[in-house]
Amino acid sequence: MDRPVELLALAVSVARSASDLARRMRADGVAAVATKSTATDVVTAADRAVERHVRERLHEARPGDAVLGEEYGGERDRAPVRWILDPIDGTVNYLYDLPQYAVSLAAEVDGVVVAGVVRNAATGREWTATRGGGAFAGDRRLAVSGETDLAQALVGTGFGYAAQRRLHQARVLAGLIGHIRDIRRFGAASIDLCMVAEGTLDAYYEKGLNPWDHAAGGLVAAEAGALVTGLDGAPPGPDMVIAAPPGLHPALHDRLSELDAAGGP
Ligand code: IPD
Numbered sequence: 001m002d003r004p005v006e007l008l009a010l011a012v013s014v015a016r017s018a019s020d021l022a023r024r025m026r027a028d029g030v031a032a033v034a035t036k037s038t039a040t041d042v043v044t045a046a047d048r049a050v051e052r053h054v055r056e057r058l059h060e061a062r063p064g065d066a067v068l069g070e071e072y073g074g075e076r077d078r079a080p081v082r083w084i085l086d087p088i089d090g091t092v093n094y095l096y097d098l099p100q101y102a103v104s105l106a107a108e109v110d111g112v113v114v115a116g117v118v119r120n121a122a123t124g125r126e127w128t129a130t131r132g133g134g135a136f137a138g139d140r141r142l143a144v145s146g147e148t149d150l151a152q153a154l155v156g157t158g159f160g161y162a163a164q165r166r167l168h169q170a171r172v173l174a175g176l177i178g179h180i181r182d183i184r185r186f187g188a189a190s191i192d193l194c195m196v197a198e199g200t201l202d203a204y205y206e207k208g209l210n211p212w213d214h215a216a217g218g219l220v221a222a223e224a225g226a227l228v229t230g231l232d233g234a235p236p237g238p239d240m241v242i243a244a245p246p247g248l249h250p251a252l253h254d255r256l257s258e259l260d261a262a263g264g265p
Contacts, residue, residue: 002081004130007107008115011083011216012128014057018050018103019121022088025049026122030095041161042091047071050087050103058083070212082108086212088121090188099123104190106215116216118190127194127220135197135223142224145199148247150255153202156184156192160208168264169207175259189241193217196243197224203244203252207262214241229253231262 025046032042051071058067062081068074069085083105088094090101099122106116114131127142129135135142147153157173159166177183184201186192189209195201197220204221214228218236221243222228231240231253239262244252256262 002109004107004109004114004133007081007109008117008128008130010058010061011105011107011115011117012119012126014054014061015103015105015117015119015126017057018054018087018105019119019124021053022046022050022094022101022103022121026094026097030097032095036161038161038163040092042095043071044088044091044094046094047088047091051085054083054085054087054103054105068211070210080110084108084113084211084215086190086210089118089190089213090186093187098187100186100188100191102188102190104212104216106219108215113215113219116219118194118216118220120188120191127197127217129197129216129220129223131219131223133223135220137194137198142197142220143199144196144221144225144245145202146247147202147245150179150248150251151181153180153244153248153252154182154184155180155252156186156195156201156204158185158187158189158192158206158209162265164265165208171264172207172256172259172261176255179255189213190217193221193228193241193243196226197221203242203248205240205242205244205252205256205261207240207264208238209236209241210238218243231257234262 066079086104
């Protein structure tokens with residue numbers, strides 16, 4: 001069955017065992033085993049082991065499904081259900097033992113994300129959502145903050161790994177920071193989106209995210225009442241992801257648009 005609640009139940013079960021594996025491997029010590037796009041974009045043995053674990057469990061339970069994962073990729077095949085996985089979102093935090101890294105797993109049916117779980121593997125905090133069924137942290141239904149004044153908003157963001165992109169992102173931030181309460185950079189996009197869902201951040205934006213960074217967290221934020229978009233009518237994607245309550249989104253969006261936040265390298 002491809003019902004969102006059933007897909008979510010499997011996602012939660014798999015995310016929990018994957019988180020346990022990540023935490024155990026962290027306790028045994030972590031080192032970068034390779035780099036990807038730049039010298040600071042690292043992969044640990046745990047990123048790979050956790051992704052293999054999730055793939056195996058999904059394959060056992062649902063052999064016909066497709067999987068797109070950060071470390072091993074995945075083709076766009078014709079399977080109606082595709083899982084989108086970040087085995088460890090917040091890899092740099094993981095490397096430094098900062099307790100803000102997550103297993104992020106979403107289920108897409110016919111190209112639409114219908115279920116998602118983000119589990120902070122360090123703390124055990126877990127956020128879930130199904131499309132149309134709301135967003136939850138445990139039994140608690142989540143709702144975004146009521147903030148409507150950009151000048152009062154606590155805004156999360158993140159930075160890519162390439163120097164030129166980071167410079168552009170820093171210029172955008174310089175143009176924004178005088179117009180908001182303050183900025184936070186926690187280092188795991190999936191958790192940032194869940195923080196918008198629960199109102200511990202008023203809003204979040206970032207350029208350069210991959211589907212595995214925002215598929216599950218984006219659904220959690222949207223189901224908690226956030227508008228999750230790109231810039232200037234675009235859907236959320238690599239150019240921009242903005243998540244903010246409806247009363248705050250227009251002001252943040254317009255400021256980011258003026259600053260050409262989706263532009264640059
Ligand atoms: C990164 C984190 C970070 C964000 C980067 C992502 P990774 O994912 O989500 O917060 O700023 O854009 O690439 O590499 O740790 O899986």
